[in-house]
Amino acid sequence: MATERRRDWLRYRSSGPGLDWAEAAFVRHRFSPHRHDTYAIGVTTRGVQAFTYRGAARASLVGDAFFLHPDELHDGGPGGEEGLGYRILYIDPALIGAALGGGPLPFVADPVARAREIAAAVDAVFPHPEDPREELREADAICALAAVLAKTAGCPAGPPVAPDPALKQVHDQLTDRCAEGISTSELEGLYGRDRFTLARQFRRIYGVSPSRFVTLRRLDRARRAIADGTPLAEVALAAGFADQAHLTRQFRAAYGTTPGRWRSLLRAA
Template sequence: MSTEGTGTDADGLARSCDADPSWMRFGPAAPGLERAEVRLRDCAFEPHRHDVYAIGVTTSGVQTFTYRGERRVCLPGQVHVLHPDETHDGAQGTDEGFGYRILYIAPELVRDALGRRPLPFVPDPVQDPSLTTGIVATLLADIDEPVDDLAAASLTAAVADCLLALSGAAAPRQAPIDVAAVEAVRRHLAERAPEHTSAATLEAIAGCDRWTLARQFRRTYGTSPDRYRVQRRLALARAAIAGGASLARAAADAGFADQSHLTRHFRRTYGFTPARWRDLQAPAVG
């Protein structure tokens, strides 16, 4: 197998893998963005390299890999950062195997999100859990989440800022928040929550690029534009369910991809599935 591949880790996976305890799955992708979840036991990656940043979090076991001439160890909760065109392999550090989730992001997206400044260089490929690396863990918590261009902009800005912080470079000076512009975006998202509003539409409303908007929106409202839209959709779905709508109809009318998409967000936000929440709202009999 060639070690010159520039795709994701599937390109460098040794063909001798035992298929039973090892698996790999990919979530919905977007241009320049791909996410995967991997579990390996009695299986190893051959030396290979990508043309993208690979940023992952170990979820179980002990992950080891050779990178820049040294053997590295990444434990559960730790984040690993692999730069474009850097050769690496991957293997289990114990008999139990290991698991991880990973994000592949094109360097041109990172550069655009950082205002065309040079790509950040992270000297230590293994990072301990921190507020900064926690951003990566949060972004990878649900790789099944669809990624439209609005979500992609928020994700890219967060990852670019994370890489910059881990590189030790000084963060760019934050421009004053254009309160009127950000409020106009918030109002648009609230009034049109079920719609698939594009990042380009919000750029036109705000008068700035999508990455600046994502940062200013978070500084103003404590969340991303995409997440704010999800919360408005959940409120619409709750009202529809309370009014007797089926779960599938409530999901569709609120703008979710399907009922399972609604269920994932509903459980994460309220601690119950929509069905359980509906049943708890039912009046007691007798």
């Protein structure tokens, strides 16, 4: 652990078109002035992150969220002997605009903010490194992050939108095909709505995002199979999870315990 904290490292992953994420820790490394053509939104996880932005010196502390807008010159590096750590997303502005349903892009005046809601939204976009990529989850997470950005920037809320009649069909199809999965591209083709419109409207009507809805339907199937005595590895694959470890992570997140413990409790009754 001490060695990990004293060396410079970077993990970078392209998650999908217009969305990359990275996490890093630096003790000595500094970035010279540069620009991105994306939003760069992150959370400082260790030490002090010092950077120059819009002509002023800035500092982001542990737990702070930071916002770098497209084409804004900035540098960055450790602000103390401990170094720094951070998680960051690079998001195409077009994705943010689409997630908000059009209109001007949000502009956050203060590049550093202590806001738990923003940190949670950033974390939601980060996949677990062992989980498969899911377009549906990414679209939901970008929608949530865009909404938090708009709120932080003080953008006015849009007018009320009437429920989309296609949502009941989307709901039923996600239920029926939760184990095999359905891509956002397929949903867009079937219903003629973009993924962000579907995600916004679905949450408004059903109270959860489409990807969360699918996960919970998979877990419903998993619980029924566990109760029937099916081995956990078979349960995971039949319910639509990548493997037993994937099932365990999602099961614990939803129910606060593992599938194995759930099975033991059922048997003890």
